[in-house]
Amino acid sequence: MKTRPFAAAISVLNSLLFVFTAAAQYPAPWLRPFPAFRIAGIAPPSPGATPDLRSGLYYVGSEDLASYLIATPKGLILINSSLEASVPLIRKSVESLGFRFSDIKILLISHAHNDHCAGSAQIIRLTKAKYYVMAGDVPVVESGGKTDFQYGAEKLMRYPPTHVDRVLHDGDTVRLGGAVLTAHLTPGHTRGTTTWTMDVTEGGRMLHAVIVGSPNVNNGYKLVGNKVYPQIAADYKRGFSVLKRLPCDIFLGAHGGYFGLTQKYPRWKNGDHNAFIDPAGYKAYIADREQAFEKELQRQSAARK
Numbered sequence: 055m056k057t058r059p060f061a062a063a064i065s066v067l068n069s070l071l072f073v074f075t076a077a078a079q080y081p082a083p084w085l086r087p088f089p090a091f092r093i094a095g096i097a098p099p100s101p102g103a104t105p106d107l108r109s110g111l112y113y114v115g116s117e118d119l120a121s122y123l124i125a126t127p128k129g130l131i132l133i134n135s136s137l138e139a140s141v142p143l144i145r146k147s148v149e150s151l152g153f154r155f156s157d158i159k160i161l162l163i164s165h166a167h168n169d170h171c172a173g174s175a176q177i178i179r180l181t182k183a184k185y186y187v188m189a190g191d192v193p194v195v196e197s198g199g200k201t202d203f204q205y206g207a208e209k210l211m212r213y214p215p216t217h218v219d220r221v222l223h224d225g226d227t228v229r230l231g232g233a234v235l236t237a238h239l240t241p242g243h244t245r246g247t248t249t250w251t252m253d254v255t256e257g258g259r260m261l262h263a264v265i266v267g268s269p270n271v272n273n274g275y276k277l278v279g280n281k282v283y284p285q286i287a288a289d290y291k292r293g294f295s296v297l298k299r300l301p302c303d304i305f306l307g308a309h310g311g312y313f314g315l316t317q318k319y320p321r322w323k324n325g326d327h328n329a330f331i332d333p334a335g336y337k338a339y340i341a342d343r344e345q346a347f348e349k350e351l352q353r354q355s356a357a358r359k
Contacts, residue, residue, distance in 0.1 A: 079210065083118035084169060085139060088315070090114045090147035091322065093330055094254035094261060094304060096126065096233050109232065111254050111263060114147035116140060118310045119169055122265060123148055124252070126231025129159035132183070133250060133265060134308065135173035138213065144173070145180075158183045160230060162237075164267040164308035165247040166191035168199060172213035184219040186228060188239060191246025192218050203245070203283040204275060222248070240297055242290030242347075243268040245283070251300060256327060264300055264336060266307035269293060269343040271350050278354040287351055294344045298337075305336035312339060 096109040108125055115121035115136065121144050124131040130153060136144065145155045158181040163171045166187070174195070178185055185195075193201045198215035205211035222228075224239035238249045247267040254263050269290070271277065277287045305313045313335065321329035 080137065080169070081118065083310070084116060084137065085119075085143070086117040087143055087146075088113070088115065088117045088310070089319070089323075090123075090150050091319070092151075093122075093306070094256045094263065096124070096252075096254055108152070111252070112151055113315075114144055114151070115310070116143055117316065120265075120306065120308055120310050120312075120315070121147075122306070123151070123153070124230070124233050124235070125151075125153060126233045128231030130157045131160045131162065131228065131230055131233065131235070132158050132177065133162045134164055134170045135161060135177045136171075137169055138172045138176060141173040141176045141180075144177075156181050160228060161185050162228065162235070162250065163187060163191070163195075163248070164250070164265065165244040166194040166199070166202065167205070167244065168211050168213045170308055171195060171216075175214035175216045178216065185216060186220040186222055187218045188222045188224075188237060188246035188248045190239070190241060191244055191248075192221055194244065194246075203280075203286075204272065238296050238300065240267050240269065240293035242286060242293045243270055243272070245289070247293065249297065249300070254304065256304075256331070261303035261331065262301045263304040263306060264302040266297065266305075266312055266336075266339075268308050269297060269340065269347070271347050275350075276354070277347075277351050278358055290347050290351075294340065294347070297340045298344075302333050302336040304330050305332040305339070306330065307339075 091113050093111045093113055110125055112123040114123045119136040119140060121136055122133040148155050161174060161177055161183045174185060187195050195216055195218055199212045200206050222237045226237045228235045235250050235252045240247050240249045249267045250265040252263050254261050280286050307313050318329040
């Protein structure tokens with residue numbers, strides 16, 4: 055009995071050491087807390103039905119690692135578990151909104167990099183949520199990052215292997231309590247990079263929300279002659295083709311920096327609940343990322359001649 059306080063203190067110290075170590079390894083905005091807030095509502099499941107005022111799409115991530123909560127009368131859906139060190143932050147954000155963390159029924163991700171899925175095993179252990187992942191990323195998630203085409207050998211990019219309960223494919227829908235999310239395969243950044251879309255409401259209007267997975271070409275990515283991922287360039291092109299066709303009113307993404315979170319949030323806080331309605335910003339971002347991809351592809355192609 056006398057050893058319990060000591061053991062508890064050691065556990066707390068280990069947790070703090072883990073958080074401090076993570077903070078030293080990653081960009082500060084990744085672990086910097088950010089206010090949780092409601093982005094938009096969810097339309098009632100049938101015409102004429104009374105909307106549930108707490109149902110909606112919420113932001114529950116850090117300053118730059120974006121996590122989203124979809125609240126429904128039947129439970130919660132979480133998109134992106136982020137880093138292992140992010141889980142307490144996400145939990146605090148969810149609970150600050152008045153929801154129970156244990157009510158998370160489904161966990162989704164944008165792609166199988168540690169900054170978006172390393173916390174999944176911990177969240178599933180705490181909530182018993184079911185884990186849904188796009189097919190191309192399932193082997194990576196279940197190997198804890200070991201089979202990632204670019205980062206498999208880097209220990210810093212590893213995370214706890216996590217069992218996937220449902221394998222998703224392009225166009226699949228995820229439904230809970232009237233909320234409907236559609237998974238769009240936008241590969242290249244990873245084989246299973248997923249852009250999520252859903253219809254939401256704001257001010258009596260039906261709006262299309264897009265949560266971009268990632269169209270970025272990371273430093274060191276080999277777009278030409280990649281023996282591990284031969285179709286990487288073709289996959290990026292497919293992803294951009296999909297992204298350019300998606301109707302978008304509310305522009306969101308896997309990182310806050312994609313859609314200007316820190317610039318738009320002050321407007322939202324001051325009463326402008328249209329702050330995240332930005333179809334022009336979405337188009338400009340996708341065009342910019344496609345241009346960056348094409349430039350890098352041309353550079354690598356010229357270097358091989």
